[in-house]
Amino acid sequence: MSREKVLETSGIVSECSSRVAKSGSHAHGFEVRGKKYSFFIDDPLHPLIDGDMVRFSYQTRTLRGRYKRQYHVADLATLVIDAPAVAGDSSRETRATSDAGTIYIASNADMPGLLKIGYTMRDPGTRIAELSAVTGVPNPFRLEWTMPVERSAKEIEGLVHSNLRSKRAGKEFFRLSLQAAQEACRTAYLAVHPEGAKRLDEGLAERAAEMARARETRDARLLAWNAEQDENKRLKAWRQSKDGRWRLQESTHWLIEDFDPSMGRGQAPFHLRLIGRRNPDFLEMQISFGSEWVIRGDHREQLSQWRISAFGWRHGEPCSEEPLRADTWPEALKKAMAFAAHHPATNRRVTVVVPNANLRHPQRDAGSVTPVAPELITEALDQMELVPEAENGARAPDDWQ
Structure with missing residues (x-):
């Protein structure tokens, strides 16, 4: 990606669409939390489907010309599908409920050993920026980990806080390792939505099985695209080498x-x-x-x-x-x-x-x-x-x- 500032976001995918960009590549558009993003790649097949729970990095760029309209370019190399939507799942269209959100873990250099565990209905990066802007915080917060959830984000956060009350060092601050905090969040998610956790595991297993059964499936082609990019980088390095x-x-x-x-x-x-x-x-x-x-x-x-x-x-x-x-x-x-x-x-x-x-x-x-x-x-x-x-x-x- 270019020199623009790299941001991160997560959430549930909706409004997937594809078109051919002016550059000749394929522009695969989608929305997360009401904001539009696009992958610009050579593969004509969209790497996502509505209902996928994802995390990825992106950059905001400005169109040249009379109207300086901004657009958001997603980086396919950073895409993580936390919970894949299963084709034919009747609940897929209702997953983005009003209480869907993201559980996040953040740290601050002025608070060594402490982690903040919270939830947000918006982009986690925006929430971290708000926390960092509060008067009296010399150093900005750092986003350590996120876990998008389909619903009941506040309930899951409350259960995490309750389970970690012995580690509490403040309203939303806890003294424990990042790995222990992640495990506490996953445990709370399983307790609140056992069917959701099961669907997540089954969905990931089914996606892996699809890759093994047919290379032409959507996820297999995404895997093949990544492998092709790696080979192109290797080939470019070889061509520029003394031997090449x-x-x-x-x-x-x-x-x-x-x-x-x-x-x-x-x-x-x-x-x-x-x-x-x-x-x-x-x-x-x-x-x-x-x-x-x-x-x-x-x-x-x-x-x-x-x-x-x-x-x-x-x-x-x-x-x-x-x-x-x-x-x-x-x-x-x-x-x-x-x-x-x-x-x-x-x-x-x-x-x-x-x-x-x-x-x-x-x-x-x-x-x-x-x-x-x-x-x-x-x-x-x-x-x-x-x-x-x-x-x-x-x-x-x-x-x-």
Whole structure:
């Protein structure tokens, strides 16, 4: 998420809807406690259904343009479904009752060892901000934990306070550990609504079973989306690593023939041209492998070919030859050598270049800066296997961390 302040909220989901945003992603809207939120993700399936009891982080942003309208962007990575709505549950539509709320636990640095246990019908973050704004509280309260409840929030809070009366250190303050406070809240919830706690456990179990039975269910797709995001982060890190850049951006070079350093290349000095000295001939050739996308009928496919390019001087004048193409390495080598044999220049360089992305098993020490026989290049290419870039893929090795 961006640099805007990160806030948290919890409650029961209602008014779920989906649309395609201007960015091309899917905007999945929903309401919690009367406030509208949206997930902006690539998955067309909404990660929530009406009746889910959830917790998540969000940020408030402002639309650009004439009307600076604010909207709330929910972070899918922080989504926790405390109690899933079960499809077909007739009570699902009546869960958001007037006494639904959230039991919360808060702490304050000026009150070491004490925890405040309370309830609110509104957003817990708003309630904590109100407590922190009270005169006489030097440090703000910190929200430690929340538990959304379907109804009877005040009754559950009262039972928690009653069960913890031996730990009481103030009206709503108790001296105990966070884990013990959480357990007291869960116990009170079970006592007030045993059927609700049972439904929660059964709902979570049923959701896990759905994930195992069918990967295409809503919750399985949410799980798959999270896994995809993790893999994308891993792939991005690999692409930016030294190994990934070598694999995707660099090439393997071989030298078949090099220039003779004792022979001149290029334009002759001016004083020699005055007496009729001709510019020395030379030829520089490159045999390169590459892929390009082509349209065939109604679909695109990647075509891989060898390309022979040449530049130099012929009879004292610069020349740039039309590129030659070949489908195989032997054919490309044959065409290149035949072209070189008919060129008047005896001083020449011939190099072979293959992108590492077109080699299935590239080797860091495969290239050569000194001339080698074409037979050795043929052997190396056979070992590494030439493939189209699309077939080879640009994914990080399984053992890369």
